[in-house]
């Protein structure tokens with residue numbers, strides 16, 4: 001949850017050393033599962049703003065470059081892996097089905113860790129292609145988004161930063177970049193550009 005609601009202080013540490021100010025648009029996505037499969041319903045929320053200080057951005061950039069994670073992101077998979085090992089060891093030669101379930105948990109734990117590490121490695125490559133200033137700004141947005149709420153009731157919340165980069169995007173780019181439905185991408189484009197004229 002947001003620790004520091006005051007938009008004049010860093011959302012992460014509350015520092016008054018303002019550095020990266022973000023205006024952003026909230027996207028609400030509801031996943032509906034029915035017989036026909038899964039549908040998405042999207043709506044745009046309000047625009048809001050907040051700030052991240054330079055130290056918090058630099059800290060996140062350091063984590064991305066070193067590919068270190070908050071351990072809690074890998075912890076669920078490590079727990080599944082360890083549980084699988086324990087189940088397998090204790091059921092070996094006794095119960096074949098439970099032994100297989102244990103092995104499945106081990107595989108699931110390994111795959112989970114692998115995919116998280118892979119995501120981190122792709123992210124590091126993306127950042128290493130940027131200039132230091134751009135990388136810091138990206139890292140500031142990354143850490144900023146982590147601090148914002150992920151859910152509003154059943155809706156998933158995602159955020160579009162209102163920056164020169166997103167203002168230069170076409171509907172289609174917004175759609176792909178922020179996983180928007182076509183109509184919502186158009187609406188988002190309009191909101192972004194009408195704000196600019198204000």
Ligand SMILES: [Zn+2]
Nearest residue numbers: 010013053056
């Ligand atoms: Zn900070």
